[in-house]
Amino acid sequence: MTNQISGGTVPLVRADVIVIGSGFAGLSAAIEAHNAGSSVVIIEKMHAPGGNSLISDGGIAAAGTEEQKKAGIADTPGLFYKDMMKAGLGINHPELVKTVTDNSKEAYEWLRDYIGVPFLEKIEIFGGHSVPRCFTPEGISGSVIVKKLIQKIKEKNIKIMFHTHFTGFIRNTKGKVTGIEVTENYNYKKGDTGTVKHIMAGKAVILAAGGFGSDIDFRSSQDPRLTGKIDTTNQPSATSESLKAALHIGSCPVHLSHIQLGPWASPDEKGYGDGPSFSEYIVFQRGIVIDPGTGKRFANELADRKTLSDAILETGHPCIGIADSAAVKNSGWNIEKCLKKGIVKQFASPAELASDYGINPVSLEKTIDRFNSFVLEKNDTDFKKPVIDTASEIKTLPFYGIRLWPKVHFTMGGILINKNAQVLDLDGRPVEGLYAAGEVTGGVHGASRLGSCAITECIVLGRIAGMESAK
Amino acid sequence: MTNQISGGTVPLVRADVIVIGSGFAGLSAAIEAHNAGSSVVIIEKMHAPGGNSLISDGGIAAAGTEEQKKAGIADTPGLFYKDMMKAGLGINHPELVKTVTDNSKEAYEWLRDYIGVPFLEKIEIFGGHSVPRCFTPEGISGSVIVKKLIQKIKEKNIKIMFHTHFTGFIRNTKGKVTGIEVTENYNYKKGDTGTVKHIMAGKAVILAAGGFGSDIDFRSSQDPRLTGKIDTTNQPSATSESLKAALHIGSCPVHLSHIQLGPWASPDEKGYGDGPSFSEYIVFQRGIVIDPGTGKRFANELADRKTLSDAILETGHPCIGIADSAAVKNSGWNIEKCLKKGIVKQFASPAELASDYGINPVSLEKTIDRFNSFVLEKNDTDFKKPVIDTASEIKTLPFYGIRLWPKVHFTMGGILINKNAQVLDLDGRPVEGLYAAGEVTGGVHGASRLGSCAITECIVLGRIAGMESAK
Numbered sequence: 001m002t003n004q005i006s007g008g009t010v011p012l013v014r015a016d017v018i019v020i021g022s023g024f025a026g027l028s029a030a031i032e033a034h035n036a037g038s039s040v041v042i043i044e045k046m047h048a049p050g051g052n053s054l055i056s057d058g059g060i061a062a063a064g065t066e067e068q069k070k071a072g073i074a075d076t077p078g079l080f081y082k083d084m085m086k087a088g089l090g091i092n093h094p095e096l097v098k099t100v101t102d103n104s105k106e107a108y109e110w111l112r113d114y115i116g117v118p119f120l121e122k123i124e125i126f127g128g129h130s131v132p133r134c135f136t137p138e139g140i141s142g143s144v145i146v147k148k149l150i151q152k153i154k155e156k157n158i159k160i161m162f163h164t165h166f167t168g169f170i171r172n173t174k175g176k177v178t179g180i181e182v183t184e185n186y187n188y189k190k191g192d193t194g195t196v197k198h199i200m201a202g203k204a205v206i207l208a209a210g211g212f213g214s215d216i217d218f219r220s221s222q223d224p225r226l227t228g229k230i231d232t233t234n235q236p237s238a239t240s241e242s243l244k245a246a247l248h249i250g251s252c253p254v255h256l257s258h259i260q261l262g263p264w265a266s267p268d269e270k271g272y273g274d275g276p277s278f279s280e281y282i283v284f285q286r287g288i289v290i291d292p293g294t295g296k297r298f299a300n301e302l303a304d305r306k307t308l309s310d311a312i313l314e315t316g317h318p319c320i321g322i323a324d325s326a327a328v329k330n331s332g333w334n335i336e337k338c339l340k341k342g343i344v345k346q347f348a349s350p351a352e353l354a355s356d357y358g359i360n361p362v363s364l365e366k367t368i369d370r371f372n373s374f375v376l377e378k379n380d381t382d383f384k385k386p387v388i389d390t391a392s393e394i395k396t397l398p399f400y401g402i403r404l405w406p407k408v409h410f411t412m413g414g415i416l417i418n419k420n421a422q423v424l425d426l427d428g429r430p431v432e433g434l435y436a437a438g439e440v441t442g443g444v445h446g447a448s449r450l451g452s453c454a455i456t457e458c459i460v461l462g463r464i465a466g467m468e469s470a471k
Numbered sequence: 472m473t474n475q476i477s478g479g480t481v482p483l484v485r486a487d488v489i490v491i492g493s494g495f496a497g498l499s500a501a502i503e504a505h506n507a508g509s510s511v512v513i514i515e516k517m518h519a520p521g522g523n524s525l526i527s528d529g530g531i532a533a534a535g536t537e538e539q540k541k542a543g544i545a546d547t548p549g550l551f552y553k554d555m556m557k558a559g560l561g562i563n564h565p566e567l568v569k570t571v572t573d574n575s576k577e578a579y580e581w582l583r584d585y586i587g588v589p590f591l592e593k594i595e596i597f598g599g600h601s602v603p604r605c606f607t608p609e610g611i612s613g614s615v616i617v618k619k620l621i622q623k624i625k626e627k628n629i630k631i632m633f634h635t636h637f638t639g640f641i642r643n644t645k646g647k648v649t650g651i652e653v654t655e656n657y658n659y660k661k662g663d664t665g666t667v668k669h670i671m672a673g674k675a676v677i678l679a680a681g682g683f684g685s686d687i688d689f690r691s692s693q694d695p696r697l698t699g700k701i702d703t704t705n706q707p708s709a710t711s712e713s714l715k716a717a718l719h720i721g722s723c724p725v726h727l728s729h730i731q732l733g734p735w736a737s738p739d740e741k742g743y744g745d746g747p748s749f750s751e752y753i754v755f756q757r758g759i760v761i762d763p764g765t766g767k768r769f770a771n772e773l774a775d776r777k778t779l780s781d782a783i784l785e786t787g788h789p790c791i792g793i794a795d796s797a798a799v800k801n802s803g804w805n806i807e808k809c810l811k812k813g814i815v816k817q818f819a820s821p822a823e824l825a826s827d828y829g830i831n832p833v834s835l836e837k838t839i840d841r842f843n844s845f846v847l848e849k850n851d852t853d854f855k856k857p858v859i860d861t862a863s864e865i866k867t868l869p870f871y872g873i874r875l876w877p878k879v880h881f882t883m884g885g886i887l888i889n890k891n892a893q894v895l896d897l898d899g900r901p902v903e904g905l906y907a908a909g910e911v912t913g914g915v916h917g918a919s920r921l922g923s924c925a926i927t928e929c930i931v932l933g934r935i936a937g938m939e940s941a942k
Contacts, residue, residue, distance in 0.1 A: 224564050
């Protein structure tokens, strides 16, 4: 078949529902659209499904579950809602947060029972959550969930077109989205060298293309600090072209400049890496972070991601996280991998550590002494960091150090949707024929996302997009 | 003349440069474009020029002026730059901030010498500025500056088309902006009932249409707290249609959700009003703000605008600012007008005040006692508010009270421009034929604008837009 729409003749594919992107949101949308009776095709520009979903740790927050009740954890969607609104500094869109939190339990159960994801028994708690409500798949990896979703996609014979790059929407004269233009044989590194194809949607297009954390030009237009000097935990495919295509047809942007950085990242490895397990669970909890230029602390190491990342960036150079052997031992974490890769270094004395990182050894000693006195008094009068216990004095040799420089982790902003996952235009009206879900959208997390809420968002709103698009 | 562009035939006007908006930025742009040899026409939807510029206090920040040197104030564009970047939380666009601060002195001198604005001798300092650098016109009103700019516009026979509503850009096949569509006889309350007209630009269009503080639908799409329950200090004409028109042709949005609220505003009067002189200069300095629901303080009353506004909004209801007679006397401010209008009320006793605002009198008394003990110890252990002097105990009757509920004051975000005032598209390329300056743009102020910097921005970038557009 061919298509005449753009004047010429291009190959044509048809489906009731087109899903752009094959991460958590896209796969969930595709399954629900299929279950609602629609024919579905999924477009993925890379050679494999999953995008950033694949490299996440797979934790999904859900409130009011049976597992929580059994564990004696009192939780409700309302409490979850409050936690998300607080983290988002109140600029989250309430109806979206309510939709995500009200449906979180069902989303988790859908993954567990219908998709067949094996979850660990332990219910985790992350910073900003009032109670433990994070459910983690076996293997502590999003790839486990993606694999199971793909199994379901295959069972249902839903077609995924790989190496297929979305390049723009096709609309009818009334502005309704009726299809998309793609290039085939897309190669991420070479760009759009393949043939153009039109895919026409009988019912709707669902945009689930993910965030733009790896798009240096676009992210730095929104937050100019985020140049190429800042790395990202994201896949290289996390770029902005689908978001821009939606903006080009009048979709409403929201919260684009709210971009989350991870302060736990090491510049001595690519991506998320292994360092964060040492910095987040050992250094921040029981150690200190210092500016090598001054040899002094400059922030509460247990501050939220944004506060600590901003403080490190403001120094203008990587900062040094320090912990002693007792901290490592008391944390229960194994840091062998970090040591082997050279992300974390071991030092026989504070002087050796100072010398290696170019810190004035006298300043370093003073800073450690001062911190230790705060630990003993259980009162950090400089930065109000909560003291875990008096055993967290930094004194047991060897010491350990890590260089820290924030990495772009998540883009809170995107295009605005309503609770039915319909994309809204600049005047607040639905863009006919267009739905969206996941990181490409904005409004759910406001100014800052809590850990384990991204997957809840993707599953809840991806499923809604699939069901609504089939109507 | 008529125009065939849209298929039909519409009346046609031509000019080298079209300026949309007649506030500080638009008028400055028009004068410079004219001086560079272009024919210029200004479009204004209202019946009179000036928009929000008219109701501002007219203060312009400028660094490194002769007046500062004479007064012994050491200031440089570099120091000004640092202050703006700090206030903007680092997400300001550095090249725009550098442009504004480097040219601030010249902008002030242009207003003073070329435009003939009479300035007061006293150099003011506002929160967040390192040194006094704010120059205020006689009458402490932006209307004084607008009047002088309009005088210059008249001298040069530059035409202003009033009641003329910009409804969209006209572009050629290459995407270059070549003109605009307007409706004539526009009536703000009735909408676009007049005739359509095309205005063609030989060189460029300059968008200087102001912010969107009065546009409830659009501002609440970016910050959902800012519904109709929140008033604004802006003119009713501060709406988003020109910004949306620019987004519709692919201009890059930036920082749209960063909307500044004034925590000093009273819900018992419209607009900016008179209450802020009492709340900002008396209550915040030497008094307290309490939540009537608890009878307790909840924030540092001298925190920045954003922090205090957010804290008041979070209580869910107007809060009460309280000061005693000594505070009023020591401030040097006259509050007669506020009392006469009923914005500020006088109370013979704390109990009377508590009763009037529905506060538990015992809680109120405890809160005042606790605050007074902080004053005497010069240490506010609850909220770290700096204590001015021990005379700021709240004890001298009568007491005074004001209801406080934040109002939308300034929209930091808008469309992104470069240092030549060229509008940038989503890929960072200039939109051919389109320039912009003032509050309709974003990037200069980042997350938060400092007082007296808006006028500097408007004059500096308005003038640049005028000069560049004529090239």
